[in-house]
Amino acid sequence: MNDTTSEVAEFADTDMQKSDTRGRVAQGVLFVILTAAVLVAPFFLYPVFVMQLLCFALFALAFNLLIGFTGLLSFGHAAFFGGAAYFAGHMIKVWGFPPLLGILLAAMAAGVLGLVIGSLAIRRQGIYFAMITLALAQIVYFFALQLPFTGGENGLQGIPRGRLLGVIDLNDPLAMYYFVAAIFMAGFLIIYRIIHSPFGQVLQAVRENEPRALSLGYNVDRFKLIAFVMSATLAGLAGATKALVFQFASLTDAHWQMSGEVILMTLLGGMGTIFGPIVGAVTIVTLQHELSSIGSWVQVVIGAIFVVAVLLFRRGIIGELARVLRLPSL
């Protein structure tokens, strides 16, 4: 795998290196802005709202690992997000697990679910992959609706936040906020690391040209499956955290519309960019929040944004920004 990176380096001419350095500087600047924003946000905005933003941003980042860096469109990511919310809720509420353990185990459970769904879905390619993930996620949705412990239409309510590591009381809004912020930043850094690892380079090779990656001797299906499991696990991390924030796991989290929303967040922010999914998630969640007074017109607005984004704006906000600034990736 190291061969690929050195080959890429050899091919890079000075021009590319120059824009590469500029890109890295720009990424650094954005990272500093992001960290600062995450740290000070609860003093300017309602902490629960910011925590919601962070959960959805992490969800979109996890989804982007798959669509943006592996080229796989999953239409079933709500199964991992919502599924993990139920897992975490059940473990923390009924089994009395501590919050951090519950969240981590729920993320791993989502990863296992991802292994099952992913290994089935990668048997077909392209558009079929999307349709299969959608149909398989629907099974998870019906389980969430019908299984005895999920609370059916009411969802799983009253999940206690508990104490972090037995010491810090998470019912304190600021403590909870920084706990969620830490999870978000950890998720972001893990994804950044994956993308920039030799493994991530292979994923991008698969995205760019699957037959060529195959002919270079890479076991493409295995790379796709590993990427799928990673994405599912991180989506689960986001969903489990959200369940703890709202103390509630609901059917909405597992519904196919949620799978659609995370696609929109990623598309709007910029597929295959590093910061795009965060921008997309913040835009969509804020929009939903601001427009909640117009009731179901929100859905019309979201749909219309989808249409416009697909037709005119396929690079997304960050993708367009990178193009205007002539930067390789942001």
Place this chain on the structure above:
Amino acid sequence: MLKLILAQAMLGLNNGVFYAMLSLGLAVIFGLLNVVNFAHGALYMTGAFLALILYSYLGVWIGIEDLHINFWAALIIVPILIGALGILIERTMLRWLYRFDPIYSLLLTFGITLVLQGLFVNFFSASGTPYPGQPESLRGVVDLGFMIFPKYRLFAIGFSIVICLAVWFIIERTRIGAMLRAGTENPDLVKAFGINVPLMVTLTFGFGTGLAGLAGVLAAPIYSVGPLMGADLIIIIFAVVVIGGMGSIMGAVVSGFALGLVEGITKVFYAPAANTVIFFLMVVVLLVRPAGLFGRQS
């Protein structure tokens, strides 16, 4: 027990009508355009609403209280309107996405689905409105020996079989169908023969969506007409086409009816599994024959 199975099989076949008609339209569109039309379910729902509007609301809106455009007229008008809507979507939006990855057209039609659904949720009850315009001649029931079956549902089954066979005949046995199939195989060559392929693409999309509209009218008297009636259906339809393979028209139709039957019979043995049995069958098919039952192995 046998009676119970037969009864549920009939009801299952009744759902199969819609699985077959919708996956047929989806397959026709996919065959030529390589587009998976997510909006197919929403257009089906819009078709049902148009039938309802023509019967119950239009008269009130334009001030002629007694105007009720009946079921038979709707069966002709609505598919034309939905087909026209499809043509509008193809000409103004979908057309620009053919050069890109097909996932973009899936996403576009997903957005259109949200818009249509959102619009109808705003104006009509989310839980559904019954369609009162069921024709007099199809009211009442027939005794099938093993169960009493509504006349209208029997009509729906027969009617849809006729439609499916007709579409199969047009595509597999006529000159227009031959052009269509040729366009699927090699659009550039067909263009070179002087056939207007972009026009053919537009009309095919219109035809496929028109079929969804027709299915919507047919569904209106059976299910209550609600904004979400197409939403969960489209996911089942996706599973149906994964099982059947999108390559073949007959495959789509046969798997549609067959899966309706399976779903109905599942209700007899273990009702809670009826929602998911089709998805589990899809899993089995993916494990055993990934290209689908009627699909060509790539």
